Amino acid sequence: MKKIKQVVISFVLMTILVLPTVVYADYEDEHAFWTGGFPASVIKLADYYEDPSVASFGYSYWTANARADYAGISNANIGFTNVGNYADAEIRFFVVSYGDDYGGIMNPYTSNGTLDVFMTNTWAKAHVIMNDKFMDDNNFTSTNRHKTTIHELGHAFSMRHQVSPTISVMRQGLLNYTDPQPLDISNLQWKY
Amino acid sequence: MKKLLQSIIISGVLLSTTACGLEQDSFSNDTTTKKVASQIVADATVNQKTKIASMHADFIIYDSLSEIEKNADSIVLAEFTGQRQLNEYKTAEGYTFHQNSISTVNILKAFKGEIDVGSTxxxxxxxxxxxxxxxxxxxxxxxxxxxxxxxxxxxKNEAGPVFTIVGMYQGKYDVTAPNQVDAQVNKTDIESEYLGENVDQFNKLKQEVLAKYK
Incomplete structure (x- = not known):
């Protein structure tokens, strides 16, 4: 009986110690990324294009800020150059307001123009799309829209979603992160 | 004391092994690894060989039916007419940058909003x-x-006549399919009402919908 009691006590103690790490885990390094994506040589200085919808819906500040935030990460080779046209750009930005009920999506494409739906291939292009009507409908603040923009651009670097309660711009939902968080930074430094 | 310490160590090993297993399970559920298609078509025949590619978006996950109802301008019972078209979002130069579908439905009942019964x-x-x-x-x-x-x-949309389904999969429920979605097969079964990861949430919402709307 005494032995059983000891085992039970020790099991309870270990549960208390171990369980918090069982509930969730930050995705780090290779686990934070899809296997597909742009080559590092592209990310080093990605050609980008902004559709006129970005300015007309008032998202220019957030897209510019998002690019600057990622490019500003030390020890990560991330950069952008504006090529001014759709055809030559690797990363293209759009804003929509008439369609499905989502805040943002990132559509990657292979070199033959096919949508890489399973995120496992080499990308030639990526479309970063924000949905202004969704954000209006759900009372997104300026900060929320900023977070959505930086989140969607993060997907163009092959970053996967992080899960609650991880502190990361790659978490889904109505959040207030407007800059890459330490976990995002370390993951991008690892990747690029 | 020595025996207690031994028990703690053994328990720790067992629990740690379990924790790693759970972490691996939650990681492996996140993405799929199927092949990419190469051609866009507006119509297709659905059969058991249909491959399913579920992409992720940033969206609101609803905890309750009341939240969905609050965000809906209209709540209706409808049937699909069979008319569907591929909808392409294009740049001014004509490049397609996104796609979805536009589907036509007949309204059988109206529970909220201004859509008339009998309309399309x-x-x-x-x-x-x-x-x-x-x-x-x-x-x-x-x-x-x-x-x-x-x-x-x-x-409803001010930009045009086509309606938007609230919360995507969270705003559509087939009342002729009362069985719960099976999480073991739904991601690969094109006949399943919901093909995604939030099966418990979908089933819970559907039960609420079936209980309230008939």
Whole structure:
């Protein structure tokens, strides 16, 4: 009986110690990324294009800020150059307001123009799309829209979603992160 | 004391092994590894060989039916007419940068809003066939079919006449399919009402819908 009691006590103690790490885990390094994506040589200085919808819906500040935030990460080779046209750009930005009920999506494409739906291939292009009507409908603040923009651009670097309660711009939902968080930074430094 | 310490160590090893297993399970559920299609088509024949590609979006996950109802301008019972078209978002130069579907439905009942019973409307649906046997969707949404009757939670759009389904998969429920979605098979079964990861949430919401809307 005494032995059983000891085992039970020790099991309870270990549960208390171990369980918090069982509930969730930050995705780090290779686990934070899809296997597909742009080559590092592209990310080093990605050609980008902004559709006129970005300015007309008032998202220019957030897209510019998002690019600057990622490019500003030390020890990560991330950069952008504006090529001014759709055809030559690797990363293209759009804003929509008439369609499905989502805040943002990132559509990657292979070199033959096919949508890489399973995120496992080499990308030639990526479309970063924000949905202004969704954000209006759900009372997104300026900060929320900023977070959505930086989140969607993060997907163009092959970053996967992080899960609650991880502190990361790659978490889904109505959040207030407007800059890459330490976990995002370390993951991008690892990747690029 | 020595025996207690031994018990603690053994328990720790057992629990740590379990924890690693759980972490691996939660990681492996996140992405799929199927092949990419190469051709866009507007219509396709659905069969058990249809490949399913569920892409992720940033969206609101609803905890309750009341939240969905609050965000809907209209709540209706509708049937799909069979008319569906591929909807392409294009740049000014004509480049396509995104796709979904626009589907036509007949309104059978109206529970909220200004849509008339007996009328015909169109809704966006976040899914389309990239080629004849490959279905691409956002967050596990499956297209309406002509056999079903659907409770739809809809938002109107000032930009045009087509309605938006609230919360994508969270705003459409087939009342002719009372069985719960099976998480073991739904991601690969094109016949499943919901193809995504939030099966418990979908089933819970559906039960609420079936209980309230008949």
């Amino acid at each position: 409307i169109q809704t966006f649906e976040p899914g389309f066939f990239q080629k004849e046997d490959e279905y691409v969707n956002l967050e596990g949404y499956n297209l309406m079919n002509e056999a079903g009757k659907y409770i739809l939670f809809l938002k």
